Amino acid sequence: MVRQTGGAPLILIALLGSTLLPAACGDGGGADRAMRSDSAGVEIVRSPGVDRPLTWTFEKVIDLGGEVDGGLEFHRVHDTSVDTDAAGLIYVLDAGNYRITVLDRAGEVVRTMGGQGGGPGEMSFPTDMAVGDDGMAAVWDFGVGGFLRYAPDGTPLPVVKFIGALQRELAVVPGRIAGVFNLPRTESVDSVQSRLLAIGEADTLVLAGRNEPTPQVVSFDCMGLSIPPYLSPGIAWAARGDRVVARTTAEYAVDVYDGGRPVASWRRDIPVVSATIEHAIAEAPSDSFRMVSAAGRCAVSTREAVEQIGWAAFVPLVQDIHMARDGMTWVRRRTTVPGEFRIDVLNADGEYAGTLPAAAPWPAAFRGVDEIVTVETDDLDLPHVIVYRINRAAS
Secondary structure (H helix, E strand, O other): OEEEOOOOHHHHHHHHOOOOHHHOOOOHHHOOOOEEEEEOOEEEEEEOOOOOEOOOEEEEEEEEEOOOOOOOOOOOOOHHHEEEOOOOOEEEEEOOOOEEEEEOOOOOEEEEEEOEOOOOOOEOOEEEEEEOOOOOEEEEEOOOOEEEEEOOOOOEEEEEEOOOEEEEEEEEEOOEEEEEEEEOOEOOEOEEEEEEEEEOOOOEEEEEEEEEEOOOOEEOOOOEEOOOOEOOOOOEEEEEOOEEEEEOOOOOEEEEEEOOEEEEEEEEOOOOEEOOHHHHHHHOOHHHHHHHOOOOOOOOOHHHHHHHHOEOOEEOOEEEEEEOOOOOEEEEEEOOOOOOEEEEEEOOOOOEEEEOOOOOOOOOEEEOOOEEEEEEEOOOOOEEEEEEEEEOOOO
């Protein structure tokens, strides 16, 4: 059963993000502090659009993986398959090895979970993972059609089945597993229903959503593809405890839910950017074009594919969101330059604190309040799981 909660959040999404795109504000008139207002019980926090540099530095303290690392050679690890618990243990889902490796604060292996197969806790086609503060791990397994779950001691728990297509990224929230799913089409709905859901064993809560036109099939020499236009906004989101934050439009607007109820909208006065083909090409995933040419009879350039598939009218300013354990929210933001990003840090109350240096690493997870965990690849294209210590003293 899917039920709506928190005062009809799908309707409130339209209210929270109701600013007209072409009429985006400027730099807030030069003010350097956020402005607060109220809209039907939802606090609007509007920060100025002029960047304020943060001079934080990042010290690498652990580097795991690579070609040879005491048996820790990872094969298929992504940002959405690494997480931490409240004790600081690092959990790494290596889909290529069909297992979760749990590492202590020094990077030593504590235990492994999973394995390939169809038995309890075994994996068929794992893609993404999240971990609760208590160490309960959840893995989305496409082959299983649901979530594999593991108790804090590694014991397999009953599978939670769900019909829908995960868009990557999970979070374990109290009593539930959150993720963005494309729901199956019905006779009455001729569109792609993208929903941020909190899935429990008994029911499912809808936190936010978008409806997108059904993609048309684009024909190439050897096959057809049915994918949305590039730079379609989708839903960027993050969760920590009972708090969920989500971006559903192209604007810089992060909507906040506590316990499933909309409570705030955090915004920066940065003008939206009209999208060009160069913006789309800069972010077109190369895997799409490897699929196109998989039969060996296609030679489709990135530009040609993007031209045929198309792109959205505006560049979504907010690409990714993460919530730190100290209550701060990190926002990975696109700029006017195709393929260029900046990382903004918002305080726990939604006010803009500043922007990190251009070379700052983007976290896959946070460990405590002073460390982040990232996933990076080396010259051999092998994934590494790296822990950085944050030095805020310079700010």
